[in-house]
Amino acid sequence: MKSERLSFQDEINRNKMKSTLLIACVLVFFIAFGYVISLALDPGYFFSIMILAIILSVTYTIISYYNADKIALASVRAKPADRIKHAALFNAVENMSIASGLPMPRVFIMESEQINAFASGRDPRHAVICVTTGALQKLNKQELEGVVAHEMGHVANFDIRFMTLTAIMVGLVAIAAEMFLRSLWFGGEKRDNGNAGAVLFVIAIFFAILAPIATQLIQFAISRKREFGADASAVKFTRYSPGLRSALIKIKHDSFSQQDVKRYPKAVAPLFISDPFRKKLSALTSTHPPIEDRIRKLEKM
Protein backbone atom coordinates (compact mmCIF):
# COMPACT_ATOMS: atom_id res chain seq x y z
CA MET A 1 0.00 0.00 0.00
CA LYS A 2 2.74 2.40 1.03
CA SER A 3 4.86 1.96 -2.09
CA GLU A 4 1.76 2.10 -4.28
CA ARG A 5 0.82 5.49 -2.85
CA LEU A 6 4.31 6.81 -3.42
CA SER A 7 4.37 5.72 -7.02
CA PHE A 8 1.28 7.64 -8.15
CA GLN A 9 2.33 10.66 -6.12
CA ASP A 10 5.71 10.50 -7.85
CA GLU A 11 4.03 10.22 -11.21
CA ILE A 12 2.02 13.41 -10.57
CA ASN A 13 5.08 15.31 -9.34
CA ARG A 14 7.23 14.20 -12.25
CA ASN A 15 4.54 15.32 -14.65
CA LYS A 16 4.31 18.74 -13.08
CA MET A 17 8.08 19.16 -13.35
CA LYS A 18 8.25 18.11 -16.99
CA SER A 19 5.38 20.42 -17.89
CA THR A 20 7.08 23.38 -16.26
CA LEU A 21 10.24 22.52 -18.17
CA LEU A 22 8.37 22.40 -21.45
CA ILE A 23 6.72 25.75 -20.77
CA ALA A 24 10.13 27.24 -19.97
CA CYS A 25 11.42 25.91 -23.30
CA VAL A 26 8.59 27.64 -25.16
CA LEU A 27 9.32 30.91 -23.37
CA VAL A 28 13.06 30.82 -24.07
CA PHE A 29 12.34 29.94 -27.67
CA PHE A 30 9.91 32.85 -27.98
CA ILE A 31 12.34 35.35 -26.51
CA ALA A 32 15.21 34.15 -28.71
CA PHE A 33 12.97 34.32 -31.74
CA GLY A 34 11.84 37.86 -30.94
CA TYR A 35 15.43 38.94 -30.36
CA VAL A 36 16.71 37.63 -33.69
CA ILE A 37 13.83 39.20 -35.57
CA SER A 38 14.30 42.58 -33.91
CA LEU A 39 17.99 42.47 -34.88
CA ALA A 40 17.19 41.62 -38.47
CA LEU A 41 14.43 44.19 -38.90
CA ASP A 42 14.31 47.78 -37.80
CA PRO A 43 13.69 47.42 -34.01
CA GLY A 44 11.29 50.39 -33.69
CA TYR A 45 9.09 49.15 -36.50
CA PHE A 46 9.09 45.61 -35.11
CA PHE A 47 8.07 46.45 -31.56
CA SER A 48 5.07 48.55 -32.48
CA ILE A 49 3.68 45.64 -34.50
CA MET A 50 4.56 43.11 -31.81
CA ILE A 51 2.73 45.13 -29.15
CA LEU A 52 -0.36 45.42 -31.31
CA ALA A 53 -0.29 41.68 -32.09
CA ILE A 54 0.15 40.79 -28.44
CA ILE A 55 -2.73 43.03 -27.33
CA LEU A 56 -4.99 41.51 -29.97
CA SER A 57 -4.12 37.90 -29.22
CA VAL A 58 -4.27 38.42 -25.45
CA THR A 59 -7.81 39.89 -25.57
CA TYR A 60 -8.81 37.05 -27.85
CA THR A 61 -7.40 34.45 -25.48
CA ILE A 62 -8.83 36.10 -22.37
CA ILE A 63 -12.30 35.94 -23.89
CA SER A 64 -11.90 32.32 -24.90
CA TYR A 65 -10.29 31.50 -21.54
CA TYR A 66 -13.32 32.73 -19.60
CA ASN A 67 -15.73 30.97 -21.94
CA ALA A 68 -13.68 27.82 -22.58
CA ASP A 69 -16.32 25.57 -21.00
CA LYS A 70 -19.25 27.15 -22.86
CA ILE A 71 -17.46 27.01 -26.21
CA ALA A 72 -16.46 23.37 -25.74
CA LEU A 73 -19.93 22.30 -24.58
CA ALA A 74 -21.70 24.16 -27.37
CA SER A 75 -19.41 22.79 -30.08
CA VAL A 76 -20.32 19.18 -29.25
CA ARG A 77 -23.99 20.07 -28.48
CA ALA A 78 -23.80 18.81 -24.90
CA LYS A 79 -26.87 18.88 -22.66
CA PRO A 80 -27.01 19.05 -18.87
CA ALA A 81 -27.29 15.58 -17.34
CA ASP A 82 -30.45 14.67 -15.45
CA ARG A 83 -29.94 13.73 -11.81
CA ILE A 84 -32.54 10.95 -11.88
CA LYS A 85 -32.14 9.67 -15.43
CA HIS A 86 -28.33 9.61 -15.22
CA ALA A 87 -28.05 8.62 -11.55
CA ALA A 88 -25.06 6.34 -12.22
CA LEU A 89 -23.10 9.20 -13.80
CA PHE A 90 -24.06 11.62 -11.05
CA ASN A 91 -22.98 9.14 -8.40
CA ALA A 92 -19.64 8.61 -10.12
CA VAL A 93 -19.01 12.37 -10.34
CA GLU A 94 -20.11 12.94 -6.74
CA ASN A 95 -17.87 10.13 -5.55
CA MET A 96 -14.89 11.56 -7.38
CA SER A 97 -15.62 15.06 -6.13
CA ILE A 98 -15.58 13.70 -2.57
CA ALA A 99 -12.45 11.61 -3.15
CA SER A 100 -10.56 14.54 -4.66
CA GLY A 101 -11.88 17.18 -2.25
CA LEU A 102 -12.83 19.39 -5.22
CA PRO A 103 -16.15 21.19 -5.64
CA MET A 104 -18.83 19.28 -7.52
CA PRO A 105 -18.45 20.06 -11.26
CA ARG A 106 -21.44 20.58 -13.54
CA VAL A 107 -22.29 17.36 -15.42
CA PHE A 108 -23.13 17.18 -19.13
CA ILE A 109 -24.02 14.50 -21.64
CA MET A 110 -23.22 14.46 -25.35
CA GLU A 111 -24.85 12.28 -27.98
CA SER A 112 -22.24 9.90 -29.46
CA GLU A 113 -21.78 6.15 -29.94
CA GLN A 114 -18.14 6.09 -28.93
CA ILE A 115 -16.82 5.90 -25.39
CA ASN A 116 -15.40 9.32 -24.64
CA ALA A 117 -15.42 12.15 -22.09
CA PHE A 118 -13.85 15.52 -21.48
CA ALA A 119 -13.45 18.15 -18.79
CA SER A 120 -13.33 21.91 -19.20
CA GLY A 121 -13.54 25.12 -17.17
CA ARG A 122 -10.77 27.49 -16.17
CA ASP A 123 -10.45 26.29 -12.56
CA PRO A 124 -12.01 23.66 -10.24
CA ARG A 125 -14.77 26.11 -9.24
CA HIS A 126 -15.94 26.44 -12.85
CA ALA A 127 -15.30 22.88 -13.94
CA VAL A 128 -17.60 20.89 -16.20
CA ILE A 129 -17.44 17.19 -17.02
CA CYS A 130 -19.05 15.85 -20.17
CA VAL A 131 -19.56 12.15 -20.94
CA THR A 132 -20.85 10.54 -24.15
CA THR A 133 -24.03 8.47 -24.20
CA GLY A 134 -21.88 5.66 -25.61
CA ALA A 135 -19.75 5.68 -22.47
CA LEU A 136 -22.84 5.45 -20.26
CA GLN A 137 -24.09 2.44 -22.23
CA LYS A 138 -20.84 0.53 -22.62
CA LEU A 139 -19.03 1.08 -19.30
CA ASN A 140 -19.80 -0.55 -15.97
CA LYS A 141 -19.75 1.29 -12.65
CA GLN A 142 -16.01 0.92 -11.91
CA GLU A 143 -15.02 1.82 -15.47
CA LEU A 144 -17.26 4.89 -15.54
CA GLU A 145 -15.84 5.96 -12.19
CA GLY A 146 -12.33 5.51 -13.62
CA VAL A 147 -13.11 7.69 -16.64
CA VAL A 148 -14.74 10.38 -14.46
CA ALA A 149 -11.72 10.19 -12.12
CA HIS A 150 -9.41 10.80 -15.11
CA GLU A 151 -11.41 13.93 -15.98
CA MET A 152 -11.37 15.06 -12.34
CA GLY A 153 -7.61 14.55 -12.55
CA HIS A 154 -7.47 17.11 -15.37
CA VAL A 155 -9.50 19.49 -13.19
CA ALA A 156 -7.35 18.89 -10.11
CA ASN A 157 -4.08 19.38 -12.02
CA PHE A 158 -5.33 22.66 -13.55
CA ASP A 159 -4.77 21.16 -16.99
CA ILE A 160 -7.41 23.31 -18.67
CA ARG A 161 -5.73 26.51 -17.50
CA PHE A 162 -2.33 25.12 -18.42
CA MET A 163 -3.38 24.04 -21.88
CA THR A 164 -4.95 27.45 -22.47
CA LEU A 165 -1.69 29.14 -21.48
CA THR A 166 0.33 26.96 -23.85
CA ALA A 167 -2.20 27.67 -26.57
CA ILE A 168 -1.67 31.40 -25.97
CA MET A 169 2.08 31.01 -26.37
CA VAL A 170 1.81 28.84 -29.44
CA GLY A 171 -0.55 31.44 -30.88
CA LEU A 172 1.82 34.29 -30.10
CA VAL A 173 4.74 32.56 -31.76
CA ALA A 174 2.65 31.77 -34.81
CA ILE A 175 1.42 35.37 -35.11
CA ALA A 176 4.92 36.83 -34.69
CA ALA A 177 6.34 34.46 -37.31
CA GLU A 178 3.53 35.23 -39.71
CA MET A 179 3.93 38.99 -39.32
CA PHE A 180 7.65 38.78 -39.92
CA LEU A 181 7.30 36.71 -43.06
CA ARG A 182 4.63 39.03 -44.41
CA SER A 183 6.71 42.12 -43.65
CA LEU A 184 9.31 40.80 -46.12
CA TRP A 185 6.96 41.61 -48.99
CA PHE A 186 6.85 45.30 -48.38
CA GLY A 187 9.94 45.96 -46.22
CA GLY A 188 12.54 45.04 -48.88
CA GLU A 189 14.45 48.34 -49.25
CA LYS A 190 15.24 48.65 -45.57
CA ARG A 191 17.82 45.87 -45.71
CA ASP A 192 21.05 47.79 -46.30
CA ASN A 193 23.09 46.99 -43.21
CA GLY A 194 25.76 44.82 -44.84
CA ASN A 195 26.81 41.18 -44.60
CA ALA A 196 26.05 40.61 -40.91
CA GLY A 197 22.56 41.92 -41.53
CA ALA A 198 22.01 39.45 -44.35
CA VAL A 199 23.14 36.50 -42.22
CA LEU A 200 20.83 37.59 -39.41
CA PHE A 201 18.08 37.89 -41.95
CA VAL A 202 18.49 34.33 -43.12
CA ILE A 203 18.52 33.12 -39.50
CA ALA A 204 15.36 35.09 -38.82
CA ILE A 205 13.54 33.56 -41.80
CA PHE A 206 14.70 30.14 -40.70
CA PHE A 207 13.35 30.82 -37.20
CA ALA A 208 10.09 32.21 -38.51
CA ILE A 209 9.39 29.05 -40.47
CA LEU A 210 10.53 26.62 -37.77
CA ALA A 211 9.15 28.36 -34.66
CA PRO A 212 5.43 27.70 -35.22
CA ILE A 213 6.12 24.04 -36.03
CA ALA A 214 8.38 23.60 -33.00
CA THR A 215 5.93 25.22 -30.59
CA GLN A 216 3.10 23.14 -32.00
CA LEU A 217 5.12 19.98 -31.36
CA ILE A 218 5.84 21.17 -27.84
CA GLN A 219 2.14 21.75 -27.27
CA PHE A 220 1.39 18.19 -28.36
CA ALA A 221 4.12 16.87 -26.08
CA ILE A 222 2.62 18.77 -23.12
CA SER A 223 -0.83 17.46 -23.99
CA ARG A 224 0.49 13.86 -23.97
CA LYS A 225 2.20 14.37 -20.60
CA ARG A 226 -1.03 15.74 -19.15
CA GLU A 227 -2.90 12.58 -20.12
CA PHE A 228 -0.49 10.44 -18.11
CA GLY A 229 -0.83 12.90 -15.22
CA ALA A 230 -4.61 12.63 -15.26
CA ASP A 231 -4.36 8.82 -15.30
CA ALA A 232 -2.12 8.94 -12.23
CA SER A 233 -4.58 11.27 -10.46
CA ALA A 234 -7.45 8.95 -11.37
CA VAL A 235 -5.71 6.10 -9.55
CA LYS A 236 -5.14 8.38 -6.58
CA PHE A 237 -8.85 9.20 -6.39
CA THR A 238 -10.27 5.72 -6.97
CA ARG A 239 -7.44 3.65 -5.43
CA TYR A 240 -8.48 1.15 -8.05
CA SER A 241 -6.49 1.20 -11.28
CA PRO A 242 -8.30 -1.82 -12.89
CA GLY A 243 -11.39 0.41 -13.36
CA LEU A 244 -9.73 2.96 -15.63
CA ARG A 245 -7.55 0.28 -17.24
CA SER A 246 -10.51 -1.82 -18.27
CA ALA A 247 -12.27 1.33 -19.54
CA LEU A 248 -9.21 2.12 -21.70
CA ILE A 249 -9.17 -1.46 -23.01
CA LYS A 250 -12.84 -1.05 -23.96
CA ILE A 251 -12.01 2.27 -25.64
CA LYS A 252 -9.23 0.54 -27.58
CA HIS A 253 -11.63 -2.05 -28.97
CA ASP A 254 -14.52 0.40 -29.25
CA SER A 255 -16.37 0.45 -32.58
CA PHE A 256 -18.36 3.34 -34.00
CA SER A 257 -19.43 4.67 -37.37
CA GLN A 258 -17.55 7.25 -39.41
CA GLN A 259 -20.70 9.36 -39.14
CA ASP A 260 -20.20 9.58 -35.38
CA VAL A 261 -16.74 11.12 -35.72
CA LYS A 262 -18.32 14.18 -37.36
CA ARG A 263 -19.81 15.15 -34.01
CA TYR A 264 -16.33 16.13 -32.83
CA PRO A 265 -14.85 19.45 -34.01
CA LYS A 266 -11.08 19.23 -34.49
CA ALA A 267 -10.34 22.00 -32.01
CA VAL A 268 -11.84 20.19 -29.04
CA ALA A 269 -10.23 16.80 -29.79
CA PRO A 270 -7.27 17.26 -27.39
CA LEU A 271 -9.71 17.70 -24.51
CA PHE A 272 -11.08 14.18 -24.74
CA ILE A 273 -9.90 11.13 -22.79
CA SER A 274 -9.07 9.43 -26.09
CA ASP A 275 -8.58 10.91 -29.53
CA PRO A 276 -12.05 10.84 -31.17
CA PHE A 277 -10.49 10.50 -34.67
CA ARG A 278 -8.12 7.64 -33.81
CA LYS A 279 -5.68 8.87 -36.42
CA LYS A 280 -2.68 6.73 -37.01
CA LEU A 281 -0.04 9.43 -37.09
CA SER A 282 3.48 9.57 -35.79
CA ALA A 283 3.99 9.80 -32.05
CA LEU A 284 5.31 13.34 -32.40
CA THR A 285 2.16 14.96 -33.77
CA SER A 286 -0.54 13.23 -31.75
CA THR A 287 -2.27 14.91 -28.84
CA HIS A 288 -2.72 11.67 -26.93
CA PRO A 289 -0.17 9.04 -25.89
CA PRO A 290 -0.78 5.58 -27.41
CA ILE A 291 -3.55 3.89 -25.41
CA GLU A 292 -1.38 0.77 -24.98
CA ASP A 293 1.23 2.86 -23.14
CA ARG A 294 -1.40 4.21 -20.78
CA ILE A 295 -2.77 0.71 -20.11
CA ARG A 296 0.74 -0.53 -19.42
CA LYS A 297 1.46 2.33 -17.01
CA LEU A 298 -1.79 1.70 -15.16
CA GLU A 299 -0.85 -1.94 -14.75
CA LYS A 300 2.25 -0.88 -12.85
CA MET A 301 0.43 1.49 -10.50
Add this chain to the structure above:
Amino acid sequence: MVAFLIWALIIVLILVVLAFMGYYNRFITLENAVDNALSQIDVQLKKRADLVPNLISTVKGYAKHEKDIMKDVTESRKALLAAKTLPARVKAGADLQTALKSIFALAENYPQLKANENFLQLQQELSAIEDKIAYSRQYYNDSIMSYNITVERVPGAWFAGLYGKKHKEQLQITAEEKAVPKVSF
Protein backbone atom coordinates in the same frame (compact mmCIF):
# COMPACT_ATOMS: atom_id res chain seq x y z
CA MET B 1 31.15 47.02 2.22
CA VAL B 2 29.05 47.99 5.25
CA ALA B 3 26.19 49.01 2.98
CA PHE B 4 26.38 45.63 1.25
CA LEU B 5 26.19 43.78 4.57
CA ILE B 6 23.18 45.83 5.67
CA TRP B 7 21.39 45.03 2.42
CA ALA B 8 22.22 41.33 2.73
CA LEU B 9 20.85 41.36 6.28
CA ILE B 10 17.62 43.06 5.20
CA ILE B 11 17.10 40.52 2.39
CA VAL B 12 17.71 37.60 4.74
CA LEU B 13 15.26 39.10 7.26
CA ILE B 14 12.57 39.52 4.62
CA LEU B 15 13.07 35.90 3.50
CA VAL B 16 12.76 34.66 7.08
CA VAL B 17 9.56 36.63 7.66
CA LEU B 18 8.14 35.30 4.38
CA ALA B 19 8.99 31.72 5.39
CA PHE B 20 7.25 32.20 8.75
CA MET B 21 4.13 33.59 7.09
CA GLY B 22 4.15 31.01 4.31
CA TYR B 23 4.35 28.07 6.66
CA TYR B 24 1.70 29.49 8.98
CA ASN B 25 -0.71 29.84 6.05
CA ARG B 26 0.21 26.41 4.75
CA PHE B 27 -0.68 24.81 8.10
CA ILE B 28 -3.99 26.69 8.28
CA THR B 29 -4.94 25.64 4.74
CA LEU B 30 -4.09 22.00 5.42
CA GLU B 31 -5.94 21.99 8.74
CA ASN B 32 -9.00 23.45 7.08
CA ALA B 33 -8.86 20.73 4.43
CA VAL B 34 -8.84 18.13 7.21
CA ASP B 35 -11.83 19.78 8.95
CA ASN B 36 -13.69 19.99 5.68
CA ALA B 37 -13.03 16.31 4.97
CA LEU B 38 -14.31 15.47 8.42
CA SER B 39 -17.57 17.33 7.91
CA GLN B 40 -17.92 15.54 4.56
CA ILE B 41 -17.93 12.18 6.41
CA ASP B 42 -20.56 13.54 8.80
CA VAL B 43 -22.75 14.76 5.97
CA GLN B 44 -22.81 11.29 4.42
CA LEU B 45 -23.40 9.52 7.74
CA LYS B 46 -26.27 11.89 8.46
CA LYS B 47 -27.78 11.31 5.01
CA ARG B 48 -27.78 7.59 5.64
CA ALA B 49 -29.34 7.98 9.07
CA ASP B 50 -32.08 10.14 7.54
CA LEU B 51 -33.05 7.43 5.07
CA VAL B 52 -33.46 4.77 7.75
CA PRO B 53 -36.96 5.71 9.08
CA ASN B 54 -38.21 5.63 5.50
CA LEU B 55 -36.73 2.20 4.97
CA ILE B 56 -38.18 0.87 8.22
CA SER B 57 -41.69 2.01 7.37
CA THR B 58 -41.45 0.42 3.92
CA VAL B 59 -40.16 -2.87 5.28
CA LYS B 60 -42.81 -2.94 8.06
CA GLY B 61 -45.57 -3.11 5.50
CA TYR B 62 -44.26 -6.46 4.21
CA ALA B 63 -42.35 -8.06 7.06
CA LYS B 64 -44.10 -7.19 10.31
CA HIS B 65 -42.69 -10.14 12.23
CA GLU B 66 -39.02 -9.33 11.81
CA LYS B 67 -38.97 -7.13 14.90
CA ASP B 68 -35.40 -7.99 15.99
CA ILE B 69 -33.76 -6.77 12.83
CA MET B 70 -35.80 -3.55 12.77
CA LYS B 71 -34.90 -2.92 16.40
CA ASP B 72 -31.21 -3.41 15.52
CA VAL B 73 -31.43 -0.85 12.75
CA THR B 74 -33.38 1.71 14.76
CA GLU B 75 -31.01 1.39 17.68
CA SER B 76 -27.82 1.65 15.68
CA ARG B 77 -29.30 4.73 14.01
CA LYS B 78 -29.96 6.26 17.43
CA ALA B 79 -26.43 5.37 18.52
CA LEU B 80 -25.05 7.07 15.41
CA LEU B 81 -27.00 10.28 16.03
CA ALA B 82 -25.94 10.31 19.69
CA ALA B 83 -22.23 9.56 19.09
CA LYS B 84 -20.03 12.54 19.89
CA THR B 85 -16.46 11.69 18.83
CA LEU B 86 -15.43 10.82 15.29
CA PRO B 87 -14.24 7.26 16.03
CA ALA B 88 -17.54 6.63 17.87
CA ARG B 89 -19.53 7.98 14.92
CA VAL B 90 -17.58 5.91 12.44
CA LYS B 91 -18.05 2.84 14.63
CA ALA B 92 -21.82 3.50 14.91
CA GLY B 93 -21.94 4.07 11.15
CA ALA B 94 -20.34 0.66 10.58
CA ASP B 95 -22.87 -0.94 12.97
CA LEU B 96 -25.73 0.66 11.07
CA GLN B 97 -24.22 -0.64 7.83
CA THR B 98 -24.21 -4.19 9.21
CA ALA B 99 -27.81 -3.85 10.41
CA LEU B 100 -28.89 -2.52 7.01
CA LYS B 101 -27.19 -5.44 5.30
CA SER B 102 -29.33 -7.86 7.29
CA ILE B 103 -32.47 -5.98 6.22
CA PHE B 104 -31.48 -6.33 2.58
CA ALA B 105 -30.70 -10.00 3.13
CA LEU B 106 -34.11 -10.36 4.75
CA ALA B 107 -35.79 -8.97 1.65
CA GLU B 108 -34.78 -12.18 -0.15
CA ASN B 109 -37.51 -13.96 1.84
CA TYR B 110 -40.18 -11.43 0.90
CA PRO B 111 -40.57 -11.29 -2.88
CA GLN B 112 -43.18 -8.55 -2.66
CA LEU B 113 -40.87 -6.35 -0.61
CA LYS B 114 -38.03 -7.05 -3.03
CA ALA B 115 -40.20 -5.89 -5.88
CA ASN B 116 -41.39 -2.74 -4.10
CA GLU B 117 -40.22 0.28 -6.03
CA ASN B 118 -39.73 2.41 -2.95
CA PHE B 119 -37.62 -0.31 -1.36
CA LEU B 120 -35.49 -0.72 -4.48
CA GLN B 121 -34.85 2.98 -4.67
CA LEU B 122 -33.87 3.16 -1.00
CA GLN B 123 -31.57 0.20 -1.51
CA GLN B 124 -29.85 1.96 -4.40
CA GLU B 125 -29.55 5.22 -2.51
CA LEU B 126 -28.12 3.52 0.55
CA SER B 127 -25.53 1.65 -1.48
CA ALA B 128 -24.54 4.90 -3.24
CA ILE B 129 -24.14 6.54 0.18
CA GLU B 130 -21.97 3.64 1.30
CA ASP B 131 -19.59 4.41 -1.59
CA LYS B 132 -19.55 8.07 -0.63
CA ILE B 133 -18.77 7.29 2.99
CA ALA B 134 -15.83 5.17 1.85
CA TYR B 135 -14.54 7.96 -0.44
CA SER B 136 -14.99 10.66 2.20
CA ARG B 137 -13.00 8.58 4.67
CA GLN B 138 -10.31 8.09 2.04
CA TYR B 139 -10.15 11.85 1.44
CA TYR B 140 -10.05 12.49 5.19
CA ASN B 141 -7.02 10.21 5.47
CA ASP B 142 -5.44 11.79 2.37
CA SER B 143 -5.73 15.29 3.79
CA ILE B 144 -4.33 14.13 7.13
CA MET B 145 -1.45 12.54 5.24
CA SER B 146 -0.55 15.76 3.43
CA TYR B 147 -0.88 17.68 6.72
CA ASN B 148 1.40 15.19 8.48
CA ILE B 149 3.95 15.27 5.68
CA THR B 150 4.20 19.07 5.96
CA VAL B 151 4.36 18.98 9.77
CA GLU B 152 6.97 16.23 9.99
CA ARG B 153 9.31 16.96 7.11
CA VAL B 154 12.13 19.47 7.39
CA PRO B 155 11.85 22.48 7.11
CA GLY B 156 8.14 22.31 7.94
CA ALA B 157 8.96 20.44 11.15
CA TRP B 158 10.89 23.47 12.55
CA PHE B 159 7.90 25.76 12.04
CA ALA B 160 5.41 23.11 13.23
CA GLY B 161 7.22 23.08 16.60
CA LEU B 162 6.96 26.87 16.84
CA TYR B 163 3.25 26.98 15.98
CA GLY B 164 2.43 23.95 18.13
CA LYS B 165 1.21 21.83 15.19
CA LYS B 166 1.26 18.12 15.94
CA HIS B 167 0.90 14.84 14.08
CA LYS B 168 -2.76 13.89 13.47
CA GLU B 169 -4.05 10.32 13.51
CA GLN B 170 -5.63 8.79 10.43
CA LEU B 171 -8.94 6.95 10.64
CA GLN B 172 -8.32 3.26 11.15
CA ILE B 173 -10.41 0.55 9.57
CA THR B 174 -12.44 -1.21 12.25
CA ALA B 175 -11.75 -4.87 12.94
CA GLU B 176 -15.06 -6.10 11.53
CA GLU B 177 -14.60 -4.16 8.29
CA LYS B 178 -11.19 -5.71 7.82
CA ALA B 179 -12.51 -9.23 8.34
CA VAL B 180 -13.47 -11.11 5.21
CA PRO B 181 -17.24 -11.71 5.39
CA LYS B 182 -18.05 -15.27 6.30
CA VAL B 183 -20.29 -17.17 3.96
CA SER B 184 -22.32 -19.94 5.56
CA PHE B 185 -24.21 -22.56 3.63
